[in-house]
Amino acid sequence: MSTSETASLPPSYPHLLTRERLPDGVTLFTLEARPATLSVGDQETRVLTYNGTLPGPLLLLEEGERVRIVLRNALPDATNLHLHGLPIPPAVDDPHRVVAPGAETSYEFTVPEGSAGTYWYHPHLHGSVTRQLFEGLSGPLLVRGPLERSGPLAAAWEHVLVLSDLSIDNGRVADHTEMDWGRGKEGSLLLVNGQVRPTLTVRTGLVRLRLINASTARYHQLALPGRALHVIGQDGAFLEAPVAMESLLLVPGERADVLVTAEEAGTLQLLSLPYARTPAGPSPREPVALLTLQVEGAPTRADLPTTLRPVERLDERSAVATRTLTFTGAMNPIRFMVNGRTYEHHRTDLTVKADTLEVWELRNPSPMDHPFHLHVFPFQVLTRDGVPAPFPAWRDVINLRAGETVRIAVPFREHTGDVMLHCHIVEHEDRGMMANVRVTRD
Missing domain, CATH: 2.60.40.420 (Cupredoxins -  blue copper proteins)
Structure with missing residues (x-):
């Protein structure tokens, strides 16, 4: 095609x-x-x-x-x-x-x-x-939407890949240990669409991979040796144009929409590379093959799109407030906190005005990474440790590296009501690293 x-x-x-x-x-x-x-x-x-x-x-x-x-x-x-x-x-x-x-x-x-x-x-x-x-x-x-109905994306061979992990103990899913609640549990089986190291047959041409990290805690530093990953979307939105990456970090809850040029028949492997998200060291210890792409068919030209969808630039000078959110943990007992408090169902932690823009400074002084997620309201990264974001993008999950400070711009448009922000290592969420946000017109 x-x-x-x-x-x-x-x-x-x-x-x-x-x-x-x-x-x-x-x-x-x-x-x-x-x-x-x-x-x-x-x-x-x-x-x-x-x-x-x-x-x-x-x-x-x-x-x-x-x-x-x-x-x-x-x-x-x-x-x-x-x-x-x-x-x-x-x-x-x-x-x-x-x-x-x-x-x-x-x-x-x-x-x-x-x-x-x-x-x-x-x-x-x-x-x-x-x-x-x-x-x-x-x-x-x-x-x-419209981009799927015509042009290069309409002709791309599109595949949805859900990444998860699992540990099995005597025919059932293994329990969490106390250490698992602190670090976040990583299963011994790395799954793609519920399978261990499956082979996916694709046709020559432009291949579109919709990647979803559905793990509770496992990070994936993804690479496809011999091919660039042309990222066209992050989380729930398109970028303005494809961004070529040699490897792509996908944290729990995060999604990426990537294009791969496969103009000739052959075999490609999607790898999970070692990444150190805790002081315990990298996981996995060596590159792990998650998936084999078996490319079949006659040689075919694969044309990448040059433009996708405009991305609005948010101007932080119009922000009505700047807030600091700090993500920390403690042991004995294991608990995790936002601004020094563990989560309480009926407590409102932040109240914001509808139809306003806020700047949030997300601080992670802890020795491990935390993936930040905000419900309903997409945001844009402004800086990481003072370095501007390389391109504009709408996000709902971003990684906070150990010791890092990330500034984001959050427009509270259209909706009012109660939403949550939390760490998407869900062990940390369940142990308290979550907060309630109320969006109001009052």
């Missing part, structure tokens, strides 16, 4: 969630959280799933579409659903919602125009997030 053709290729992923169009024009998706026994790394293992698959099925949405997602809870414990990164009303994506065993709830919203990007879904019930996510509850969510 040449890049001049306009028929958009569907994304490749093992499981696509069936959509139902209701008489009122709403598109209905139904998810059921339930245990299942699946083969993982050649071992029969009891895991948690959405609709019986690991990871959960792909939700494929379109800009402007009215959507209703029904969540049914067939687990023995309460759960809920976080539509990670979607800029939708806080009352819809409510992390305080509790779905009891045997109950169901629905999440209804209009997919915002301009939100085309890579997202994912997972539980967010405080105190239960870590185990439910580590045992398998996550799935990909894509929003498609």
Whole structure:
């Protein structure tokens, strides 16, 4: 297929969630959280799933579409659903919602125009997030828009890759140790779409990889030896133009949309390179092959797009407030804090005004990295340790390296209500590194 053709290729992923169009024009998706026994790394293992698959099925949405997602809870414990990164009303994506065993709830919203990007879904019930996510509850969510309908992206061979990890003990997911709660648990099995070192057959041409780090704590320093990773999107938004990288750090909760030129048949390997996120040293110790790309077909020219979508530049001089958020931890007992306080459900930690811009200075004086995530409201990185960001980008997860200070600009537009900020090493989130933000017009 040449890049001049306009028929958009569907994304490749093992499981696509069936959509139902209701008489009122709403598109209905139904998810059921339930245990299942699946083969993982050649071992029969009891895991948690959405609709019986690991990871959960792909939700494929379109800009402007009215959507209703029904969540049914067939687990023995309460759960809920976080539509990670979607800029939708806080009352819809409510992390305080509790779905009891045997109950169901629905999440209804209009997919915002301009939100085309890579997202994912997972539980967010405080105190239960870590185990439910580590045992398998996550799935990909894509929003498609005009760029997918014509030009180079329409002709790209698109693949969704959910990265996770797991440890198995006698046919069940291994428990967390006390050290795991402090460092964040890294499983011994590195999974891509629920499989260990799978082979993905792709056609020659332009290959698009939608990468989602659904791990509780594992970082991935990704590389494809012999090929540049042309990043076209980070988290839920396009960049202005592709940015070529030799390697790409993907932290828990973060997503990246990359293009790879594969003009001739051959074999490529997606590697996870050693990265030291804690004082214990790099993980993995040596490069690990996550996935083999088997490229087949006749030689084909792969044309990269030259432009994508404009990215607004935020002017920090118009900010109405500057705040400092400091992320620290303590031992005996293990707990993690934002501005010296562990999380409390009913406490409002920050109150901000709607339709204003704020600058937040994120400080990490601790000896380990922390990935920062803000619900609903995308932001832009201004500086890292005083160095300006290399290009403008809308983000919802960024890494805070040990000892680093990152300044971000956060516009609180459109929505009001209560949202959260937290570390996306979810062990740290469950042990208190989270805060409530109230956005109000009062």
